[in-house]
Amino acid sequence: MTTTTPARTVLRAQGLTRVFGTGAGEVRALADATLEVAAGELLVVRGPSGSGKTTLLNLLGGLDRPTSGGVWLGDAELSALGERDVLAARRDRIGYVFQSFGLVPVLSAAENVEVPLRLRRTPQDERSRRVAEALDAVGLSGHAKQRPYELSGGQQQRVGIARALVADPEVLLADEPTGQLDSGTAAVVMDLLARVVHERGVAAVVSTHDPELMARADRVVELRDGRVVAGGHG
16 A cells, blocks of 8 residues: 655644724734645635735735734744744745736846845856746746736736746745736636646645636635635645
């Protein structure tokens, strides 16, 4: 009988709650959310607008801090680290893909992909090699010198994915990455995400409200009114 070793848990949230104060009182954007993501797993978070998807991803990525509960990146409690250490974790261990692409308009595709490596002060020769490999991985080797306005929406998002992966992160977070794309282009982008996650062993969390994209997921977590109602555990 053949046994397989369970994949290593890379990212874990326990009892994650985020409350925002507003003029009308407190708003509980996320309530007691618990989930874990393994290396090489593509986890899709689904739910309607306002269900807490973006809040969850911001907390998982260290872009915001929880009101209560915690986020662990490996053995480190990300939500308990000081600001300097959180910034280092975001720079070195987490890649982000945004719905609006988030590219710098005056930079070429290659220069956009290079940004995380510049922040890490990676040597020039290694930067050039990694950027070329990242663009090749997303099928854009021939578009390195083009600026965002010269690329289609799908190509811009692929540049965003290359930028997120160029520094070999342990975790990839993507908030509605296909939200501005037509259905055909969205399918290409999601297939690309699934492929690189599995090939590189990245722990990925992707939010979407599009049921057509669920088939690409290894597992689906459903959020409703800020609560995980299905699929939080592997």
